[in-house]
Amino acid sequence: MVGGAFKVRVDTTKCVGAGRCVAQAPTVFDQSEEDGTVVLLTDSPDAALRQAVEKAARLCPAGAITLADA
Amino acid sequence: MDSQDDIPTDRLPLFPFTRTDPFHPPAEYARARRECPVSPVRLWNRQRAWLLTRLEQVRSVLQDRRFSGEFARPDFPAVTEARVAIDKAERAFVGMDNPRHQHFRRMFTREFSHKRMMALRPRIEAITAGLLDRMAAKGPPADLVEDLAVQLPALVMCELFGSPYEDRTYIMKCAAGRHGMRQSPAEAAQTARDLVDYCRTLIDAKERVPADDMLSRVIAEYVVPGTLSRDELADICAMILRAGHDTTTNMIGAGTLVLFQHPEQLAKLKADPSLVERAVEELLRYVTPVQFAPRRVALEDVELCGQRIRRGDGIFAVGPSANRDADAFPDPDRLDIERDASQHVSFGYGIHQCLGQGLARIELHVAFNALFARFPGLRLAVPLAEVPFKFDSQIFGVYRLPVAW
Numbered sequence: 001m002v003g004g005a006f007k008v009r010v011d012t013t014k015c016v017g018a019g020r021c022v023a024q025a026p027t028v029f030d031q032s033e034e035d036g037t038v039v040l041l042t043d044s045p046d047a048a049l050r051q052a053v054e055k056a057a058r059l060c061p062a063g064a065i066t067l068a069d070a
Numbered sequence: 071m072d073s074q075d076d077i078p079t080d081r082l083p084l085f086p087f088t089r090t091d092p093f094h095p096p097a098e099y100a101r102a103r104r105e106c107p108v109s110p111v112r113l114w115n116r117q118r119a120w121l122l123t124r125l126e127q128v129r130s131v132l133q134d135r136r137f138s139g140e141f142a143r144p145d146f147p148a149v150t151e152a153r154v155a156i157d158k159a160e161r162a163f164v165g166m167d168n169p170r171h172q173h174f175r176r177m178f179t180r181e182f183s184h185k186r187m188m189a190l191r192p193r194i195e196a197i198t199a200g201l202l203d204r205m206a207a208k209g210p211p212a213d214l215v216e217d218l219a220v221q222l223p224a225l226v227m228c229e230l231f232g233s234p235y236e237d238r239t240y241i242m243k244c245a246a247g248r249h250g251m252r253q254s255p256a257e258a259a260q261t262a263r264d265l266v267d268y269c270r271t272l273i274d275a276k277e278r279v280p281a282d283d284m285l286s287r288v289i290a291e292y293v294v295p296g297t298l299s300r301d302e303l304a305d306i307c308a309m310i311l312r313a314g315h316d317t318t319t320n321m322i323g324a325g326t327l328v329l330f331q332h333p334e335q336l337a338k339l340k341a342d343p344s345l346v347e348r349a350v351e352e353l354l355r356y357v358t359p360v361q362f363a364p365r366r367v368a369l370e371d372v373e374l375c376g377q378r379i380r381r382g383d384g385i386f387a388v389g390p391s392a393n394r395d396a397d398a399f400p401d402p403d404r405l406d407i408e409r410d411a412s413q414h415v416s417f418g419y420g421i422h423q424c425l426g427q428g429l430a431r432i433e434l435h436v437a438f439n440a441l442f443a444r445f446p447g448l449r450l451a452v453p454l455a456e457v458p459f460k461f462d463s464q465i466f467g468v469y470r471l472p473v474a475w
Contacts, residue, residue, distance in 0.1 A: 016172070016421050017179030019187070019428045026184075036179025059412060061423035063133055 005047050005070035008057075010038045014064040021056040021065060028053055038064060074110050075378040079118045085111035085386070086149050086251075086362055089466070092459045093328065094403060095358070099123050099391035108375040111386075119147045119384030120377065123391040125398040125415065127375060132387055132420030137366035139422055141165030147384025149362045149464065155255035159262040161302070162309035164422060171421060174306065177292050178425060181230075181284045187428040190229070194436050197225045202444045210474040211451040218437065219322035219471070223315045226433055230314070231307070232283025233272055240268060241311055249316065249464040262308070269307035273300055310426065318430050320359040320460070320467025322437050327457065327471055328356060328405060329438075330450045335407045340446060343439045349407035350434045355414035356405050358390040359465045364418045389415050390466075445475040 008028065017036035021029035028049060030039040045053055050067075057065040087096035102109040102123040109121045122128050131137055140146065141157040142165065148154045157165065163174035180186070198218075205217040224238035233241075244265040272285065277293075280286040285307065292298035329336040339345050366385040371378060379385070393414045394402040417424035424430070442448060450457070451474040458469040 016175065016423065017183065017425070018417075018423050019182070019184040022184035023428070031180065031183040031185065033180060035176045036181070036183045037176070055412070061132075061419045062421055 004050070005044070006050055006053070007043055007068045007070050008040065008045060008053055009043065009066045009068070010040050011064045011066075012037045014062045016062045016064075018061050020059040020061070024056040024059065025049055025052040029056065044070065073377060074106060075380070077110060079112050079116055082110050082112040082118065085113060085119065085121065089361075089461050092457075092461075093331065093356075095361075095388075095390035095394065099388060099394070103391060103395060108377045108379075110377070113147060113384065114150060117145070117147060117384055119386055120374070120379055121391070122374075122385060122387045123395075125392040125395040125413070128387040128389070128392040128415055129419050131366065131374070131385060132364060132415075132418065132422075134372075135167075136369050136372050137385055138167050138369050139165065139171075139364070139366055140167050143367055145367050145382045145384065147365050147367060147386065150251055150253075152250075152253045152255045152258035153464070155259040156262055159259050160309070161305040163306065164309050164313070168421060174298075174302070175421075175425065177288060177298060178284075178306065178310070181287070182425050182428060184428055187432055190226075190429070191432050191436065193229055194222075194226055194432055195440065197229070198222060198436050198440045199444075201225075202440060206444070211472050212474075214326055214441075214471040214473045215319070215323045215468060216470070218441070219319045219326075222322065222433060222437060223318040226429065227311055227314045230283065230429075231272065231285050231311070232276065232281045233285075237268075237272075241265075241315065244268070244308075244312070251462045251464065265308040265311060266304050269304040269311070270300065272307065273303055313424070314426050314429065316465050317359050318433050320465050321354065321357060321430070321434055323468040323471050324357045324359065324466065325350075325353040325434070325438065326441065326448075326473075327450070327468060328353060331454075332405050335405055336442070339407060339438070340442050343443070345407055346435050346439050347431075348410065350431060350438065351411040351414065352405060352407045352409055353434075354416040355393045355399065355411040357466070358393045358414070358416050359467055360389055360416065361464050361466055362386055363389065363464075364420075364422060387415070387419075389418070445473075448473055448475045450474075 015037040028045045030041055032039050087098045089096050107124045111119055113119055141160050163171045201218050201221050205212045220242055224242050228235050228238055276285045339349050364387045368379045368381055368383045370381050396402050417427040451472040460467045
């Protein structure tokens with residue numbers, strides 16, 4: 001459902017630290033100070049952020065981000 | 071589509087194709103996207119390779135572990151014999167598969183994180199302003215390539231590595247001598263070794279006198295405890311210096327020319343500098359400096375789009391073609407700085423996607439906005455026919471861009 005509540009998951013074992021997710025949705029994603037891999041700031045972002053998070057998942061070169069309806 | 075996997079190699083078209091239009095990739099790609107998106111070609115050494123010409127194939131193959139990115143493999147495809155010499159000399163993680171690739175890349179990832187790059191922005195703005203001041207004092211006319219496009223990335227690399235600004239001339243020379251289609255294998259290998267030697271000297275200096283820079287931090291964290299050897303670090307530093315240079319240079323040169331050729335688009339950007347982020351993605355898509363990459367080799371027989379790729383066949387995921395795929399970018403040959411072009415593959419895709427892309431983006435955002443703010447009347451100072459294009463290079467762009475204001 002477009003714009004509905006959703007959950008986001010990241011797979012840090014796949015992450016290559018390209019940083020595209022942080023640029024798209026900085027309130028949802030960050031990068032670890034230790035090795036630059038993705039840090040999820042919230043697994044249930046505001047529904048208004050769905051488009052930005054979908055784009056982050058689409059742009060992630062490693063396929064490390066997935067979305068699911070809540 | 072008919073299967074083309076049984077055509078004898080001798081009868082396949084020779085790759086790379088000749089580029090004749092400075093603003094559009096070879097017409098062969100457009101035909102391939104329509105008729106045979108996975109197209110067999112023959113390389114200089116008679117090896118068979120396949121071109122991936124559409125965006126979705128490029129994305130999926132670059133995430134598929136049945137295709138290897140190990141430069142050291144004897145069947146790894148290359149467009150020239152000199153490129154083979156460069157591949158063999160490459161010991162950094164750019165030419166490795168996982169898990170080795172990830173082991174090394176992660177030692178550098180945080181140094182290129184989004185936040186670290188944003189923190190560099192004020193320095194990049196100051197460097198750019200200094201270069202534009204010099205250009206203003208010198209001209210008009212001026213050569214935008216020599217005065218800005220070559221200098222900016224070299225100075226930013228010096229900033230990142232904590233190396234003296236005087237070293238930039240040497241860095242520029244080593245980075246530039248790498249992509250010619252006509253250089254000899256011996257010459258190419260020597261240039262690669264020279265830059266690694268330079269990096270060894272730099273590492274020695276940083277070990278003696280550490281400072282607040284990437285190199286000093288990596289030495290303290292990984293070299294001192296023995297996780298990373300000095301030789302490994304020198305190879306990686308040389309790779310980062312090269313990667314951080316030529317592509318950005320060519321995006322500034324060719325990108326500015328493309329804007330000159332589209333005055334109505336340039337007027338929009340000048341009127342609203344906040345468009346620069348979208349404009350840069352569109353210019354990255356439209357120009358796509360890296361011509362014949364990413365490359366892979368098939369580790370097993372794989373069926374792709376009706377073609378049977380055999381184990382040992384080379385793969386070129388052709389960025390300039392994928393970035394003109396109409397399914398992903400409607401009316402793909404039209405420049406539109408307001409479209410969302412961010413899914414382009416100009417930085418590659420998959421595990422090897424450019425580590426420094428965030429830095430490149432900031433350099434380009436700063437460069438284009440500062441350039442047109444400082445010189446609102448900037449224009450090409452010669453007829454288009456006199457602009458020397460890099461038709462003979464694996465990284466497309468312009469050798470010189472005479473400008474006036």
